[in-house]
Amino acid sequence: MFNALLLTQQDKITHATVTQINDDQLPAGNVTVAVNYSSLNYKDGLAITGKGKIIREFPMVPGIDFAGTVLESADARYQVGDAVVLTGWGVGENHWGGMAQKARLNADWLVKLPQGLTSQQAMMIGTAGFTAMLCVQALIDGGIKPEDGEILVTGASGGVGSVAVTLLAQLGYKVVAVTGRVAQNGPLLEQLGASRVIDRQEFSEASRPLEKQLWVGAVDTVGSKVLAKVLAQMHYNGVVAACGLAGGFDLPTTVMPFILRNVRLQGVDSVSCPVEKRLAAWKKLAELLPASYYAQACHEISLSQVPEYAEAITNGQVTGRVVVKL
Structure with a gap:
């Protein structure tokens, strides 16, 4: 029993x-x-x-x-x-x-x-951290480099978002974290490596087809209006890794970011990820995540x-x- x-x-x-x-x-x-x-x-x-x-x-x-x-x-x-x-x-x-x-x-x-990880640490990473690593790898595979500019992470105080912030910071990227509770979560996100923290309210209103270019890359865990606004704010050749729907499964966007700014929206699924990719992701997680x-x-x-x-x-x-x- x-x-x-x-x-x-x-x-x-x-x-x-x-x-x-x-x-x-x-x-x-x-x-x-x-x-x-x-x-x-x-x-x-x-x-x-x-x-x-x-x-x-x-x-x-x-x-x-x-x-x-x-x-x-x-x-x-x-x-x-x-x-x-x-x-x-x-x-x-x-x-x-x-x-x-x-x-x-x-x-x-x-x-x-992987060597060097305990069972407890593996679950501190878990599906959320594994998914975050796949998102970060999607940005790297898309050619996004630390010197290119700022990376946005939405839902940054959640499981996927917090690991994504940590991994990106460890790799030398300048990370901007989005959260609905800046006063409560801001200090932790900065400790994890965010260069600055902004309020989710800035992404709550419907976006125009194209807005000011702000981000070279993004990890989105929210979907819906937030993802639509992120897409509208991407730099030319920007890459967005989308893995969540905490804000909804709809996507009220247009083709404009894709056909005028060459933006790539990369879906990230961790459920059916091939074994070789899983092994590589877990190895990188064991190497990159600091004790902190x-x-x-x-x-x-x-x-x-x-x-x-x-x-x-x-x-x-x-x-x-x-x-x-x-």
Whole structure:
């Protein structure tokens, strides 16, 4: 028997309960992992609160990422005792996820934990940090260099945004962070490496097709009107890496930034990212993130606290990363 956060649904209302599970209730898979840490992402928050149609089959153990140690393996790539990390692949959505003391899954979905990272640190990075690394890599692949100008990060106080700020600053970029709570979050964002912090209100109004050119690159976690305004403010040849929809999934923009300023809008998906790309991203994360990141931008909670924090994260009341100790 082991503890798990189990989601059930009755009359279209989602209920989250910490309960005990038998090993034989675990889903099919060729590797069983003792989960040390999971993390709470915005998508987890939507799933646990029922505010988003993330989960369609119940009961479900949420948690789109986890780090732990292999307990059993029928795959030659993984031995008992190996430290592993998982992000994506629909885990925590259509396959039982990381908010349990054990997980059973397909070996193809796992990555061995990079040297120098603990399970706790891996979840301080988590899906959000992994996604942030993919966004930063998209800017680099697009030819954006530190000397070119300022990089904008929207939703900077959230999980993806806070890691993106840190990574970009570590790589020498001049980062401008956008948050809805400048007084509260500004000092932390500056500690993480932002050169300045601006209010989200500056992006709340509908944009013109083209505005003053301000940013050579951007990481957007918000979508909707915010992303539309960011696109209108991009420099010629600018690159925007878009990975989130915290502000909405619509995009009220025009073709003008693309056909007149040669702006590139690069979508970033971390769920089905190829294994080679995953390994490279995790290696870079282990190399780039300073010790100060782990000290400044993370909260650790227990499994029983997850429903409360899930509500808070969907209401924009959580700064940085939330790690769940199993």
